[in-house]
Amino acid sequence: MKIGIPRALAYYAYYPFVNTFFEKLGLEVVVSDPTSKEIMDAGVEDAVADACVPIKLFHGHVRNLLGRVDYVFVPRLVSVNREATFCPKFLGLPDMVACSITNLNNMLEVRIDIGKRKRELFLTCLRVGRKFRKGFFTAYNAYLKALMSLKNYTHQFLQGGIPPLGVLTQKKSADIKLGVVGYPYMLYDPYLSLDLIKKLIGMGTYVITPEMVPEKVKQKYAGKLKKTLFWTFSNSVLRTAFHFLETGCVDGIIHVTAFGCGPDFIVDKIMELEARDRNIPYLTIALDEHTGQEGLNTRLEAFVDMLRRKRKVKEAAML
Amino acid sequence: MRKVSFPYVGNATITFQKLMKALGNDVVLPKRPTEETLSLGTKYAPEFACLPFKIVLGTYIEALEAGADTLVSTGGVGPCRAGLYTTLHEKILKSLGYEFEMITLEPPGRHLRDLVASIKKLVNRKLSIADYFRLGRFVWKELQLLDKAEKLSHKIRPLEVKKGETTRTYKKCAELIAKAQNYRDLVEIEREIELLYEKIEKKDVDPIKIGIVGEIYVVIEPAANLEIEEMLGDLGVYAERSMFLASYTFYNAVMDLFRMPGERDVKKLAAPYFKEMCGGHGRESVGNAILFAKRGFDGVIQLSPFTCIPEIVAKSILPKVCAEYDIGFLPVTLDEQTGKEGLRTRVEAFVDLLAAKRKKRKGDVVYGTLPGY
Numbered sequence: 180m181k182i183g184i185p186r187a188l189a190y191y192a193y194y195p196f197v198n199t200f201f202e203k204l205g206l207e208v209v210v211s212d213p214t215s216k217e218i219m220d221a222g223v224e225d226a227v228a229d230a231c232v233p234i235k236l237f238h239g240h241v242r243n244l245l246g247r248v249d250y251v252f253v254p255r256l257v258s259v260n261r262e263a264t265f266c267p268k269f270l271g272l273p274d275m276v277a278c279s280i281t282n283l284n285n286m287l288e289v290r291i292d293i294g295k296r297k298r299e300l301f302l303t304c305l306r307v308g309r310k311f312r313k314g315f316f317t318a319y320n321a322y323l324k325a326l327m328s329l330k331n332y333t334h335q336f337l338q339g340g341i342p343p344l345g346v347l348t349q350k351k352s353a354d355i356k357l358g359v360v361g362y363p364y365m366l367y368d369p370y371l372s373l374d375l376i377k378k379l380i381g382m383g384t385y386v387i388t389p390e391m392v393p394e395k396v397k398q399k400y401a402g403k404l405k406k407t408l409f410w411t412f413s414n415s416v417l418r419t420a421f422h423f424l425e426t427g428c429v430d431g432i433i434h435v436t437a438f439g440c441g442p443d444f445i446v447d448k449i450m451e452l453e454a455r456d457r458n459i460p461y462l463t464i465a466l467d468e469h470t471g472q473e474g475l476n477t478r479l480e481a482f483v484d485m486l487r488r489k490r491k492v493k494e495a496a497m498l
Numbered sequence: 499m500r501k502v503s504f505p506y507v508g509n510a511t512i513t514f515q516k517l518m519k520a521l522g523n524d525v526v527l528p529k530r531p532t533e534e535t536l537s538l539g540t541k542y543a544p545e546f547a548c549l550p551f552k553i554v555l556g557t558y559i560e561a562l563e564a565g566a567d568t569l570v571s572t573g574g575v576g577p578c579r580a581g582l583y584t585t586l587h588e589k590i591l592k593s594l595g596y597e598f599e600m601i602t603l604e605p606p607g608r609h610l611r612d613l614v615a616s617i618k619k620l621v622n623r624k625l626s627i628a629d630y631f632r633l634g635r636f637v638w639k640e641l642q643l644l645d646k647a648e649k650l651s652h653k654i655r656p657l658e659v660k661k662g663e664t665t666r667t668y669k670k671c672a673e674l675i676a677k678a679q680n681y682r683d684l685v686e687i688e689r690e691i692e693l694l695y696e697k698i699e700k701k702d703v704d705p706i707k708i709g710i711v712g713e714i715y716v717v718i719e720p721a722a723n724l725e726i727e728e729m730l731g732d733l734g735v736y737a738e739r740s741m742f743l744a745s746y747t748f749y750n751a752v753m754d755l756f757r758m759p760g761e762r763d764v765k766k767l768a769a770p771y772f773k774e775m776c777g778g779h780g781r782e783s784v785g786n787a788i789l790f791a792k793r794g795f796d797g798v799i800q801l802s803p804f805t806c807i808p809e810i811v812a813k814s815i816l817p818k819v820c821a822e823y824d825i826g827f828l829p830v831t832l833d834e835q836t837g838k839e840g841l842r843t844r845v846e847a848f849v850d851l852l853a854a855k856r857k858k859r860k861g862d863v864v865y866g867t868l869p870g871y
Contacts (some may be wrong), residue, residue: 229810230814255774257774265577266807267578267776267778267811268811270577270776271811271815274772274811274815278814278815278817290774404585405585406581406582406585408582409577409581409582438546440546440805441805442807443546444546444805448544448586448590449586449589452590455593
């Protein structure tokens with residue numbers, strides 16, 4: 180039995196878990212092809228016009244899998260912790276996909292609402308296992324292996340690597356440290372982000388993303404806002420930004436967002452106001468399906484040059 | 499004394515003014531949003547903020563300029579971002595240098611203590627329990643009356659013989675309600691409203707029926723939706739909207755206290771297409787569209803602010819739902835760039851199509867051209 184996993188949205192945050200789990204269940208895992216122009220075009224065609232690019236891409240990746248697999252895995256992410264849920268588009272994702280893609284009749288919809296109790300994740304895994312007629316022990320084993328795999332993935336990030344992009348380590352000696360914040364599905368899709376992170380590393384900077392900041396550190400900044408945001412990824416981004424701003428461990432912050440992203444207009448404005456208060460350079464990059472390579476290059480180069488100059492002036496003043 | 503202001507919500511603004519005054523506050527009455535309000539809001543709001551955010555921000559700035567020192571608005575529990583608007587509004591306005599206090603009224607279900615604390619801040623006069631009861635009854639009745647006057651105007655506008663008569667009557671009704679001082683006045687006004695509407699000369703036709711669904715602010719506030727209901731009425735269409743302020747307040751403020759989700763039947767109808775609550779009014783939009791279809795409406799118009807997340811989800815589901823129930827569907831996305839004439843053209847075309855479809859169903863042959871030309 181073949182199970183197809185679209186390479187979009189929550190994939191980049193949780194793929195080690197999902198892939199390992201289905202593999203250990205004894206299914207053949209087919210991940211959709213890396214994002215390409217065809218996939219993007221297919222997505223734009225199917226999805227509703229004013230959805231954001233990541234959602235359109237998800238439609239494209241589902242189309243890419245059609246006809247190749249027995250099931251297409253479409254998660255309905257409701258919660259992974261107590262405090263927050265996900266963007267409404269994540270909550271309605273299977274419904275959107277079912278209505279927008281006409282010949283999709285083998286959707287494996289899994290509702291993931293594991294924030295309330297610790298064992299919910301296991302119970303969800305068990306339920307999926309039962310769907311494929313796998314026994315308790317097979318499912319349990321797959322669950323454990325999947326957890327290990329996710330742990331390993333998180334660990335790689337903490338070591339300064341970016342596994343989804345194939346970056347294992349970064350040069351610690353880099354002169355400029357950049358905080359690049361944004362959702363995993365924006366940052367780690369090289370086609371969508373126009374390879375932004377690798378470009379920055381190529382310019383000789385050390386890039387820190389939200390995944391590279393330990394959860395414990397982020398938790399410290401949970402009380403910074405009067406009201407916690409409703410979305411898990413947004414909380415992670417905002418807390419990371421607060422961490423950067425409060426400790427001053429980066430020279431500048433780049434926020435990568437999708438055009439028309441709902442939650443991000445709040446996140447972005449808060450970060451912008453806070454960064455202005457603390458006098459830390461801040462750049463917002465909004466991406467959509469029309470964003471051009473060259474325009475982005477120019478902006479990134481200008482930003483990094485500006486940071487370098489600022490540093491030089493500062494160092495000169497110190498001497 | 500506190501100088502309180504709040505977002506403008508149609509004619510209910512007057513009711514809130516009375517409520518705030520009765521609780522012992524000074525009120526800076528928010529103005530009806532105009533072009534200037536919107537451009538003020540657009541100037542200081544983030545680019546991707548939705549239309550209601552921008553309008554409300556503009557309204558706040560105007561109110562603060564007029565001397566308000568306290569802003570009152572509602573909160574929410576998400577995942578629709580509107581629940582965070584007060585937080586961001588406060589941050590933006592403070593960064594502009596205004597000094598004020600923001601009071602957020604959270605839904606009682608999850609934040610009862612916060613709600614009580616916020617309400618306490620707004621009560622600046624000693625009132626007995628009987629006073630509260632009287633006040634509550636008055637406000638509730640007034641909200642209901644406003645909705646009633648509006649519902650009647652929608653029903654009668656497509657049938658009127660003299661164009662514009664209904665609009666004038668409706669304005670008169672709103673004025674009458676605004677003048678009411680106590681419950682007895684309201685009861686009298688209710689009778690008068692019915693009389694006034696009865697006096698309008700009516701044609702005997704069966705108008706095209708269109709249901710309006712969508713995000714609550716743009717559905718309720720005519721200044722935000724370019725008076726689409728009036729536009730439809732002038733085209734001879736009976737337009738009914740899915741949401742009214744009184745019932746919405748009731749379900750979300752009172753029933754929430756008892757953990758009873760409102761509008762159960764609507765949610766049940768939407769369930770086969772929309773399996774998860776996704777905040778805002780996405781699921782209600784789908785459910786109400788089905789409800790309209792079942793009641794024999796000809797079409798559904800969905801109003802949504804640009805980038806509104808729940809409505810985007812609903813928008814991808816609605817075409818399929820409307821096709822299954824064989825009912826017309828027109829999505830309208832509103833932002834600060836939307837022009838009234840462009841909207842009118844689209845709405846006219848939509849109405850013409852519905853009329854042609856109805857004729858066809860009745861068995862009349864339609865020869866290429868649209869009816870009425």
